[in-house]
Amino acid sequence: xxxxxxxxxxxxxxxxxxxxxxxxxxxxxxxxxxxxxxxxxxxxxxxxxxxxxxxxxxxxxxxxxxxxxxxxxxxxxxxxxxxxxxxxxxxxxxxxxxxxxxxxxxx
Numbered sequence: 001x002x003x004x005x006x007x008x009x010x011x012x013x014x015x016x017x018x019x020x021x022x023x024x025x026x027x028x029x030x031x032x033x034x035x036x037x038x039x040x041x042x043x044x045x046x047x048x049x050x051x052x053x054x055x056x057x058x059x060x061x062x063x064x065x066x067x068x069x070x071x072x073x074x075x076x077x078x079x080x081x082x083x084x085x086x087x088x089x090x091x092x093x094x095x096x097x098x099x100x101x102x103x104x105x106x107x
Contacts, residue, residue, distance in 0.1 A: 016067075027045055
């Protein structure tokens with residue numbers, strides 16, 4: 001394995017662990033809001049909240065990213081990136097578009 005590949009895998013593990021820990025914290029603070037923000041189903045949220053730290057580290061060790069862009073819809077991504085709109089308006093528009101889509105469509 002090259003140094004570049006090793007470095008990339010280490011960065012993926014770091015992102016995965018950060019994502020898992022953030023997801024757990026958000027779910028503990030406000031489950032419904034976290035599920036919406038992260039695009040999680042109830043079943044996935046349950047699994048994430050039940051992970052111990054050791055399990056989270058093990059899951060994070062995957063060579064695949066656990067999180068991904070939820071913006072498969074061009075309208076949502078364009079709305080967030082629109083330079084002509086204010087940031088608050090762009091975020092509100094994206095939230096409206098996301099609220100209209102089911103979790104399975106987004107995540």
